[in-house]
Amino acid sequence: MYIKTTTSIRLHQRKSKLDNIHNYKRRHTVYHFACDECGQQFMREASKVPQHRASNTFNHVCSDCDVHRFAQKTGVKMRRIYKIDASSTKVKL
Numbered sequence: 001m002y003i004k005t006t007t008s009i010r011l012h013q014r015k016s017k018l019d020n021i022h023n024y025k026r027r028h029t030v031y032h033f034a035c036d037e038c039g040q041q042f043m044r045e046a047s048k049v050p051q052h053r054a055s056n057t058f059n060h061v062c063s064d065c066d067v068h069r070f071a072q073k074t075g076v077k078m079r080r081i082y083k084i085d086a087s088s089t090k091v092k093l
């Protein structure tokens with residue numbers, strides 16, 4: 001589940017040609033999601049996620065959960081909704 005978008009600031013240092021240390025900061029946009037499997041909140045950088053996935057039309061799974069296991073369960077639910085039979089024992093003629 002998509003929750004919100006925030007920005008985080010990261011601080012970096014670089015050394016100049018005169019050996020001076022310069023501090024600089026970079027701002028990153030971060031998406032906050034809640035895992036649809038376990039409910040835990042997690043963050044993803046906006047640059048790593050396509051922008052259209054920051055919505056509730058998609059499911060989001062955290063890195064601790066198995067995304068393939070979640071997709072299997074969701075597939076079963078959707079087949080029941082659309083009444084698609086995926087049985088291997090049923091013979092179609």
Ligand SMILES: [Zn+2]
Pocket residue numbers: 035036037038039040061062063064065
């Ligand atoms: Zn999870």
